[in-house]
Amino acid sequence: MPLRCLPVRTPTLPPATHTNCYVLGPSEALVVVDPASPWEEEQQALWAQIQELGQVASIFLTHHHPDHVGGVEDMVARSGAPVLAHPMTAERVSFPVDRLVHEGDRLADWTLLHTPGHATGHLCLWREESGELIAGDMVAGDGTIVLEPPEGDLAHYLASLERLSKLEPQAVYPAHGPKLKAEVFARYIAHRHARTVQIKAALNAQSQSELELVAQVYGETIPKFVYPLAARQVRCHLIWLQAEGQASASEKGWTA
Numbered sequence: 010m011p012l013r014c015l016p017v018r019t020p021t022l023p024p025a026t027h028t029n030c031y032v033l034g035p036s037e038a039l040v041v042v043d044p045a046s047p048w049e050e051e052q053q054a055l056w057a058q059i060q061e062l063g064q065v066a067s068i069f070l071t072h073h074h075p076d077h078v079g080g081v082e083d084m085v086a087r088s089g090a091p092v093l094a095h096p097m098t099a100e101r102v103s104f105p106v107d108r109l110v111h112e113g114d115r116l117a118d119w120t121l122l123h124t125p126g127h128a129t130g131h132l133c134l135w136r137e138e139s140g141e142l143i144a145g146d147m148v149a150g151d152g153t154i155v156l157e158p159p160e161g162d163l164a165h166y167l168a169s170l171e172r173l174s175k176l177e178p179q180a181v182y183p184a185h186g187p188k189l190k191a192e193v194f195a196r197y198i199a200h201r202h203a204r205t206v207q208i209k210a211a212l213n214a215q216s217q218s219e220l221e222l223v224a225q226v227y228g229e230t231i232p233k234f235v236y237p238l239a240a241r242q243v244r245c246h247l248i249w250l251q252a253e254g255q256a257s258a259s260e261k262g263w264t265a
């Protein structure tokens with residue numbers, strides 16, 4: 010069966026409004042990826058669509074974020090299928106994970122790739138024969154990918170993006186928004202490097218808070234209410250610069 014994309018409405022980060030639930034594998038042993046919606050109406054609609062496709066054999070999680078796992082318990086109750094996730098995802102969810110899965114494991118005719126950075130237990134699904142990649146929250150077709158430190162780690166994220174880019178996938182299926190092309194990875198890497206350069210340029214001998222740096226770097230390009238979120242992005246870049254010896258932190262803030 011070809012890969013199916015069944016978007017469900019979720020409480021995700023605007024402007025995205027939906028999370029893509031993917032269904033793969035043969036009809037007698039379907040794998041449901043990220044049954045994401047906490048809302049009953051959405052869960053019912055998703056279940057109705059899945060029942061037309063076949064029998065659920067497993068529920069697979071790309072990572073632990075609430076806009077990816079909101080419908081897991083409902084899907085377990087309806088299907089009786091086991092939940093599969095990376096150990097670091099299993100540690101972070103409020104329901105039991107039945108089978109721990111890792112880098113290199115196989116699921117239907119897909120291979121699991123461990124891609125930390127956005128979340129430490131993040132897994133992608135790769136089908137080499139067709140060049141298809143289920144990318145979870147590594148990239149987005151709608152909105153942007155947020156890194157929340159300390160879970161979000163720019164060095165790990167960049168390494169994972171490089172790795173996915175090298176696969177040269179024919180089709181990249183993100184958790185939010187439409188299908189993407191392989192160039193998305195190089196674009197995201199370039200964007201993060203450009204942001205790092207901007208933040209480095211904003212640093213000087215005088216201590217600055219992360220919010221002050223946001224005002225300098227983003228200015229009027231984003232609304233003020235997004236500043237705290239942007240500050241956490243800036244922190245990821247500062248931690249990366251610090252590791253490279255190009256930024257210093259003290260109680261007063263950040264300096265060059």
Ligand SMILES: [Zn+2]
Binds near residue numbers: 128146
């Ligand atoms: Zn996420």
